[in-house]
Amino acid sequence: MLISNAYAQAAGAAADPTGGLMGMLPILLMFIVLWFVMIRPQMKKAKEQQKMVSELAKGDEVITQGGIAGRIAKVGENYLSLEVAEGKDGPVVITVQKNAVGALLPKGTLKNL
Template identity: 40%
Template sequence: MTELAHAAAPAAGGAGGFASFIPLILIFVVFYFLLIRPQQKQAKKHQAFLNDLKKGNKVVTKGGIHGQIVSLSDNVVTLEIAKDITIKVSRDAIGGPLGKDGTTEQKEIKSSGG
């Protein structure tokens, strides 16, 4: 009888060991849907915006510089920040588009606000 009790104990311990991982798995699932997935969607959206940049677009850099795109290359964007004053920045330094009134567009603020 004691041998039967000892044989059943490891089986219950194995099932109990898996059950202890269920909360950890649930936490990972919650983190995925609340943090990781939205961040990936926003990164894809920003990458699509960077790929669709065109000459004449008004943009703001991540450093806060407002300007209009004068020329583009694969990695470098030339911005006119004042009359006859241009700067070159990395394409990745572009933070988002500017609205018609010179402020960042509202949809960009909402999506990056988190």
């Protein structure tokens, strides 16, 4: 026979004093960096958005995530009515979800548009 059989060595496995912790360290470091760079700021921004949506009131000027600017005419539990334009029969009012509000505009912004 020209090729001899190869056998695994078992003596090297018992010599690791750290117990494999050093192999897990890079993965733990990557998770910690991911938490502080991506997840934590996203949670903070979502909390600010939820606070802004809960404080909406009649007369506030807002812009939706779709880009529609208007003044709040009526606030419901999940929906609100936006006055988006003046028509010949009165204001044009649309209904949108509260979560669709992207930003609260300063007072008087709609007059400048």
